[in-house]
Amino acid sequence: MAELARVGYSALRVEDVAVLAKVNKTTVYRRWPTKSELIADAIRSVAGFDEPLPDTGTIRGDLIELVRRSLAFARKPEGRAVSRLIVVEGGTPEVDALARLLRDQKRAKNAEVITRAIARGELPHDTPADLVVDAITSPLFARAMRFNEKIDQATIIALVDLVVTGAENVGKRGSRGR
Known part of the structure; x- marks a missing residue:
């Protein structure tokens, strides 16, 4: 992650990562055959x-805490x-491709909070978990990461309440119009 932060993806060389890690480059390649796999694992970690x-x-x-954790990461140098x-x-x-892979993996994991809410009866059984997660995280990350805005707790709560209220009521309309 330090090398990614220093030089960016396109200039990152596995050989330089190996030097920083004080291992032979073959050691790195044995575990991560491609630069993309190396970076994906580094980001996941x-x-x-x-x-x-x-x-x-x-x-x-759950959603407020999930967002709080995600925004805390976004403010770190790694984020x-x-x-x-x-x-x-x-x-x-x-x-x-790397960004899509990581987004899809993180989205699937985060969607588990929606699945649990459905099981508890808080949300309709046909609630689209991926859309609920995206509806909360996408605007906040655009503001935090793209525009470097500090997102306060009141904004997080307001957005979570807005999206959850919409998700609670989606089944009452009959058709979601998707």
């Missing part, structure tokens, strides 16, 4: 992919490096 999801007992509490990777170096097939 610092971005909380392995952390347990919040489980406060309510969808509102800014990931943002720069996506914003500045996006547009190349390799970086775009």
Whole structure:
């Protein structure tokens, strides 16, 4: 992550990562055959992919905590490096594929809080978990990472309440119009 932050994705060389790690480059290549796989694992290791999801007992509490954790990561140097990777170096097939892979993995994990809420009866059974997660995280990350805005607790709560209220009522319309 330090090398990614220093030089960016396109200039990152596995050989330089090996020097920093004080190992032979073959050691790195044995574990991560491609630069993309190396960077994906590095990002997963610092971005909380392995952390347990919040489980406060309510969808509102879980989502507020999930957003709080995600924004805390976005403010760290590692989070800014990931943002720069996506914003500045996006547009190349390799970086775009890496970004989509990580987004899909993180989205699937985060969607578990919606699945738990459905099981508890807080949300209708046909609630689109991926859309609920995206509706909350996308605008906040655009503000935090792209525009470097500090997102306060009141904004997080307001957005979570807005999206959860919409999700609670989606089944009452009959058709979601999707």
